[in-house]
Amino acid sequence: MQIHGNPSLVEDYKYCEGIIKHYSKSFYYAFSTLPQEKANAVYAIYAFCRQADNSVDENPTSASQLVALDHLTDELNRFQQRQEKDLPLWRALRDVFNRFEMDIQPFFDQLKGQRMDIHFTSPDTLTDLEEYSAYVAGSVGKMLLPIIASGTNRDLTQSAVNLGIAMQITNILRDIGEDHLEKDRIYLPTQEMAAFRYTKHELSKGIISDNFIALWESLAMRAEELYADFIDSSAGFDEDSKFAVIASARVYRGILNSVRKNNYDCFRKKNYVSKLEMVKIAAEASF
Known part of the structure; x- marks a missing residue:
């Protein structure tokens, strides 16, 4: 055909x-x-x-x-x-x-x-956030599996879901200000906010305090764990697809570093990976 x-x-x-x-x-x-x-x-x-x-x-x-x-x-x-x-x-x-x-x-x-x-209701725990992310983004990983892992006998379903969860958490960490101010949504788990002593009032003011950075980094570290787990499983993907899937994971993970470079300002700045950075990151995926 x-x-x-x-x-x-x-x-x-x-x-x-x-x-x-x-x-x-x-x-x-x-x-x-x-x-x-x-x-x-x-x-x-x-x-x-x-x-x-x-x-x-x-x-x-x-x-x-x-x-x-x-x-x-x-x-x-x-x-x-x-x-x-x-x-x-x-x-x-x-x-x-x-x-x-x-x-x-x-x-x-x-x-x-x-x-x-x-x-919508704000997730109470990190587990709640990951369950939501599994539906809205982990599902995409499962859609792609028959295309990028068509020649394997390994069950890569959880790896694909993990990538989706990691990407969704990355989206949330990038768009904190936009989600709250334009959509009236707070995706940061309420228990995590309480643990790091960061309030909804501070969030509405776009305050980037040490507590906010610690909260942000705790979620970013979870996303990075899931990215690493996914990349570790990449041997099971089709040879003609490995570069694309690893590059997509690394480029998306690069959004987290762009937020860090902008001093964690996800309220007033647009955080993204530039075309030049994409090329550099993708080049690493070929090794």
Whole structure:
């Protein structure tokens, strides 16, 4: 089955590629190094996850968010029954499911994670935060496994989930100010905040104290443990996929260092990994 033999499918994948290029330069940089068939599959999966994110992020009220998410859930149910809409995303995903031994459940898990955001309450413990992260981001790791670990007999499910959790914690540590001020969400576990004596009032003022830094670093260290566990398991991934998955993990982990370089200012500064830094980090992944 050749994609280039189907002009419509080529355009469908270009549509998905455009979405990942627009929303995540770091993911695109890493996964565009995959063989074309695998890269296309990643683009389609990312496009689905972005649509799930946007169902929540681009609607102003919980009611409209639920309507959008219910609509996407209905479309996924139709896809499961092989009755999907004739649209670029679903045509591309159907091709992915035809080419790889995909599991539909992680796609439903992703939507469950989005519903947790709509009915949001701050996590009480680090365990609660990781459970949420497993749904909203660990599910993505499970979606990708049939593509990047198609030739192994090892069960790499937990490693893939760990990477998703690490990336979600990284997102949270990068976006503390934006999440609180624009979305009225605090993802920092309440027990961790209490343990490090950092209050919601201080958070609302964007105060970067020694206590805040200690709290931030405690969560960053947990993310870095999970990144390290994932990289240690990378021998089980397909040879043609190892560079991409290791590079994506290291580039995303680099966001934590960008926050550190900006003196932990995740309230007023945009923390990201520059293209030059991506190249340097990715070069390390090839050794």
